[in-house]
Amino acid sequence: xxxxxxxxxxxxxxxxxxxxxxxxxxxxxxxxxxxxxxxxxxxxxxxxxxxxxxxxxxxxxxxxxxxxxxxxxxxxxxxxxxxxxxxxxxxxxxxxxxxxxxxxxxxxxxxxxxxxxxxxxxxxxxxxxxxxxxxxxxxxxxxxxxxxxxxxxxxxxxxxxxxxxxxxxxxxxxxxxx
Amino acid sequence: xxxxxxxxxxxxxxxxxxxxxxxxxxxxxxxxxxxxxxxxxxxxxxxxxxxxxxxxxxxxxxxxxxxxxxxxxxxxxxxxxxxxxxxxxxxxxxxxxxxxxxxxxxxxxxxxxxxxxxxxxxxxxxxxxxxxxxxxxxxxxxxxxxxxxxxxxxxxxxxxxxxxxxxxxxxxxxxxxxxxxxxxxxxxxxxxxxxxxxxxxxxxxxxxx
Numbered sequence: 001x002x003x004x005x006x007x008x009x010x011x012x013x014x015x016x017x018x019x020x021x022x023x024x025x026x027x028x029x030x031x032x033x034x035x036x037x038x039x040x041x042x043x044x045x046x047x048x049x050x051x052x053x054x055x056x057x058x059x060x061x062x063x064x065x066x067x068x069x070x071x072x073x074x075x076x077x078x079x080x081x082x083x084x085x086x087x088x089x090x091x092x093x094x095x096x097x098x099x100x101x102x103x104x105x106x107x108x109x110x111x112x113x114x115x116x117x118x119x120x121x122x123x124x125x126x127x128x129x130x131x132x133x134x135x136x137x138x139x140x141x142x143x144x145x146x147x148x149x150x151x152x153x154x155x156x157x158x159x160x161x162x163x164x165x166x167x168x169x170x171x172x173x174x175x176x177x178x
Numbered sequence: 179x180x181x182x183x184x185x186x187x188x189x190x191x192x193x194x195x196x197x198x199x200x201x202x203x204x205x206x207x208x209x210x211x212x213x214x215x216x217x218x219x220x221x222x223x224x225x226x227x228x229x230x231x232x233x234x235x236x237x238x239x240x241x242x243x244x245x246x247x248x249x250x251x252x253x254x255x256x257x258x259x260x261x262x263x264x265x266x267x268x269x270x271x272x273x274x275x276x277x278x279x280x281x282x283x284x285x286x287x288x289x290x291x292x293x294x295x296x297x298x299x300x301x302x303x304x305x306x307x308x309x310x311x312x313x314x315x316x317x318x319x320x321x322x323x324x325x326x327x328x329x330x331x332x333x334x335x336x337x338x339x340x341x342x343x344x345x346x347x348x349x350x351x352x353x354x355x356x357x358x359x360x361x362x363x364x365x366x367x368x369x370x371x372x373x374x375x376x377x378x379x380x381x382x383x384x385x386x387x
Contacts, residue, residue, distance in 0.1 A: 009279055013276075013279050013281055013284075014281060014283075014284060017232070017284075018232060021232050021233075021235055021236045021239075021241065022232070022235060024236070024239050024241055025235040025236065025238065025239040025241075027239075028238075028239040028240060030235055030238040030239045032235050035231075035234045035235045035237075035238045036231035036232065036234060036235055037231065038231075038234050039230040039231040039232070039233055039234025039235070039237075040226075040227035040228065040230050040231030040234070041227075041230075042226075042227075042230050043223055043224075043225075043226035043227030043228070043229075043230050043231075043287070044223055044226075044227065046222075046223075046226050046290050046294070047219050047220065047222045047223030047226055048219070048223075050219050050222070050290075051215065051216055051219045054215035054216075054218060054219055055211075055212050055215040055216070056184065057184075057215075058211040058212070058214055058215040058218075059207075059208050059211045059212050059215070060184055060187035060188055060191070061187065061211070062207040062208065062210060062211030062214075063187065063188065063191035063192070063195075063204050063207050063208050063211070064187045064190065064191045065207065066191070066195065066200060066203040066204045066206070066207035067190070067191040067192070067194040067195035067198065067200055067203070067204045068194060068195070068198040068200050069190055069191060069194045072194060072198070105329055105330070105333055108330065108333050109333050109336070109337070112333060112334060112336075112337035112339070113337055116337065116338070117334050117335075117337035117338045117339030117340070117342075118338075118339055118340050122334070122337070122339070123344075123345060126327075126330050126333070126334055126345045126349075127345055127348045127349055127352055129327070129330050129333075130324065130327030130330040130331075130345055130346075130349035130352075131322060131324070131327075131349045131352035131353045131356065132322050133319065133320050133321065133322025133324075135320040138316065138319050138320050139316060139320065141286070141290075142289060142290065142293050142312075142315075142316055142319065143293070143308065143312070143316070145290045145293050145294070146293045146294060146296075146297040147297075147305065147306060148297070148305075148306055148307065148308050148312065149180065149306045150179075150180075150304070150306055150307040150308060151179060151180050151308055151313075152307065152308045152313055152371060152373075153313055153364065153367035153368060153370075153371050154308055154312065154313040154316045154317065154364070155179055155180065155183070156363075156367060157313065157316075157317040157320075157360060157363045157364040157367055158316065158317060158320035158360075160363050161317065161320060161321050161356055161359055161360035161363055162320070164356065164359050164363075165321070165322075165352070165356040165359075168352050168355050168356055168359070169348075169352045172348045172351050172352045172355070173348055173352075175348075176344075176347070176348040177344075177348075
């Protein structure tokens with residue numbers, strides 16, 4: 001039920017938003033076409049401004065993943081993390097989810113393929129992926145768009161919340177499926 | 179700080195790549211991801227222009243300020259430094275709503291527009307330094323609020339899961355908890371590491387007293 005409602009919302013939200021805003025604009029006697037052009041002109045500038053910031057961050061993350069550093073970290077962290085009840089299969093995912101969305105989905109696909117779509121570990125991995133955001137990408141993109149290079153406590157807050165998020169996902173997954 | 183993190187990624191990639199014999203892959207990844215970054219940025223121009231255009235209509239029609247009034251109470255608490263019925267407040271709300279609905283294509287343009295408005299309100303004389311409001315906004319964004327993890331459900335469906343949708347509720351619960359934790363963390367850190375402008379002001383007030 002919830003799923004159907006959510007699906008309807010996600011399909012119709014964008015068309016509905018476009019319809020409501022343009023109709024309301026016309027109703028308020030706004031020259032809708034000209035107003036649209038005035039606003040959309042700024043899109044180009046933002047898109048171009050973020051390029052160097054995104055290159056810096058994505059290249060760093062891409063190199064890190066390609067080097068095998070994540071597998072290495074997973075190996076060293078395994079004893080520590082299995083101590084708190086985290087399956088070893090999930091360790092690479094726990095690291096990648098903050099770095100790369102497509103990477104996290106890839107690992108989830110691997111876990112699902114090897115363990116089956118209904119396996120407990122697959123469900124845990126799914127909750128961990130579905131509740132994550134690529135923190136480093138978001139920081140680079142959002143701060144880059146306004147030329148901010150001193151992130152202050154945003155970085156620590158993002159990374160801390162990611163780490164806590166891993167354990168929350170595990171705990172909620174355990175309650176729901178364990 | 180970001181200088182060290184970036185340096186760490188680059189140096190550790192090359193050193194580890196050397197020992198794992200993946201130096202070739204590391205080099206290839208650097209080139210590949212540089213291209214990918216440009217591709218993402220260019221793709222963003224289209225959706226950015228679309229939503230900025232639509233939002234301009236909403237602004238000129240007075241829809242934006244109407245919406246702002248509704249969300250004022252929440253914004254006031256989370257973002258005490260910004261005008262609660264201003265443009266930044268609306269853009270923040272649009273970004274969070276779009277994120278929650280899983281509309282990434284709409285969320286990012288709203289988010290970037292919010293950052294632009296927040297930068298106008300940035301109290302730091304050094305504009306390359308993040309304001310408290312920016313940090314709070316990004317903590318909300320990096321917490322990853324999402325009610326419909328569509329791509330995750332797609333992966334589960336592809337591997338013959340009998341009910342991919344059963345992860346929706348746990349995901350909502352998890353992201354909600356993480357969101358609350360992220361906001362608490364960012365508010366604590368904000369007190370521990372105040373904006374230079376604010377700590378100056380606090381000192382002045384103390385010396386007055």
